[in-house]
Amino acid sequence: MNLHIGVLSGDGIGPEVTNQSIKILTAIADKYQHTFTFQHELVGAIAIDETGNPLPQKTLNLCLEADAVLFGAIGNPKYDNNPAAKVRPEQGLLALRKALGLFANIRPVKAYDTLLDKSPLKKHIIQDTDIVIYRELTGGIYFGEKTLSEDGTAASDLCSYSKTEIERVAHLAFKAAQSRRKKLTLVDKANVLETSRLWRKVVTAMASQYPDVELDFLFVDNAAMQMVLNPSQFDVILTENMFGDIISDEASVIGGSIGLLASASIGEKYALFEPIHGSYPQATGKGIANPIASILSAAMLLDHFGLLEEAETVRDAVERAIDLEICTPDLNAHGGYSTENVGTFIEDFI
């Protein structure tokens, strides 16, 4: 297979970890006789610094032409506490999601047995946790109209959803549930929000098309509790953009291994793959960033193109590294290996 992959490694540790994924994808291409080409463009704070725009036109063009996008991370603290900043790195990512129509963000969260002692949760709580979160990614309060009064003393953000927006991501979540433990939990705040009541109505109406899937509902505040109290009760979670941001980040730490978690953002035509960790500026350039989340994102990319055996090979190599504790310091108490070394071990194993 020929794949032209747009690489947007972005800020902070983004480039370091993405380089390891490229190494792994190249090893896979060699082994299975595919041709993967990689083309780099700027995004995020670095793109602002160099071009004034967090998503330069050249970057967007690359994403529109490429078969898939491999994304690193964005964000730089110099933009965070400056409410007056007119351009922010995050705008690049949000604009990209919108431009590519990436309406579904998919995040698997799994407790790795060998890492149970890294979890902040007790072993009996976290054990057997295996969740996939489907977060709506191009609607809701992220993209609704924003206002700021002229005197700067009042502001607003509009959250809106349509039936179509809800259905397309819900179909993916129902299908995922069918291929897993057949349970789908819609997380909303239907006791307060009109949009949540629409979600509940639309998703409930769809359930008859998926008679083998058991659908249930959880208010987001309760979901935030249940994720800590009993995460293994969940199979597939479906939720709107903002709740998905919060709940999926909460979920990401319960396994003690945020450096291992990958995500795919999918639309009708385009797909983007990224580790869920951020740009982690404090770690930049130190060779301590865990490349595994990025590498597992590359595995999700392979899955997306039906290269299931290739994806499995990557996952096996990663599990081998974890089992042998060939890990960066976040997962290895005895000092650990460098980002580069972990990548090379996984490459060699492939």
Place this chain on the structure above:
Amino acid sequence: MNLHIGVLSGDGIGPEVTNQSIKILTAIADKYQHTFTFQHELVGAIAIDETGNPLPQKTLNLCLEADAVLFGAIGNPKYDNNPAAKVRPEQGLLALRKALGLFANIRPVKAYDTLLDKSPLKKHIIQDTDIVIYRELTGGIYFGEKTLSEDGTAASDLCSYSKTEIERVAHLAFKAAQSRRKKLTLVDKANVLETSRLWRKVVTAMASQYPDVELDFLFVDNAAMQMVLNPSQFDVILTENMFGDIISDEASVIGGSIGLLASASIGEKYALFEPIHGSYPQATGKGIANPIASILSAAMLLDHFGLLEEAETVRDAVERAIDLEICTPDLNAHGGYSTENVGTFIEDFI
């Protein structure tokens, strides 16, 4: 002191636990020679069932006349999965918050040493956690305009905030920080929301009035992670209504003792005290509901009127009960005591 207390015990386990608080407040009145009178009215699902209105006028009148409101819980599953329901129990609580101008919801979260093994978190993670959350309670997306298109295929909720709304709750949070460990964390999503940028700007501008308080900022997704990874880093958390709902519920379970957590909702003129647990319909009438959260809410009521010694007496009695394991089944592995028995033990100890 004479206090006329409006009692809205509401639904589910609300009445059972509130009865214990009344018993405790009565014991305090006897011991310290105060006169506390209690007047009951309906709220929530039971008010809908009996009057068609989750907040009948008589109930609102009582709250407007009373010195304080002691609240139980509201909610009944028969209303939850019915998006078409025109009246919902929650509307009673929301209308009450608005009518009484209860703009600040205050929730202390503490890890009790004797209960550390009840926590889903590991001991070294949860130990020494002592947080107070200030949640804005009468603004934001809860109270903004809601729309539903005529054909029912599109919906919206507006989140809006003004400088004044932010300042009044922020002043309370800054003051709380001054009387504690002098750290205030604003939780927002300033990288996406205009309202969050307003929060950051307004709160930052206020910081010079509280030079002894260290102010920092956390995006809500990161806050949801930090609450699990390292809750003891927090002192006072300040946040808007919806984020406060989610983060404070998440925080409430980390100590393993949601049955112990109280809250106060404060405005310029009125104040309402309630346990943070819900109506817990499955437990209703079984005598297994933990009355301590409600009793500690009553202690917050005493604090509010400057009856600090009285409040301390209640807290001491509660800690005594916990230390001696005179607890309901949620906290007592050996079967436990009934709601009534726990209340009576605390009463006797006073």
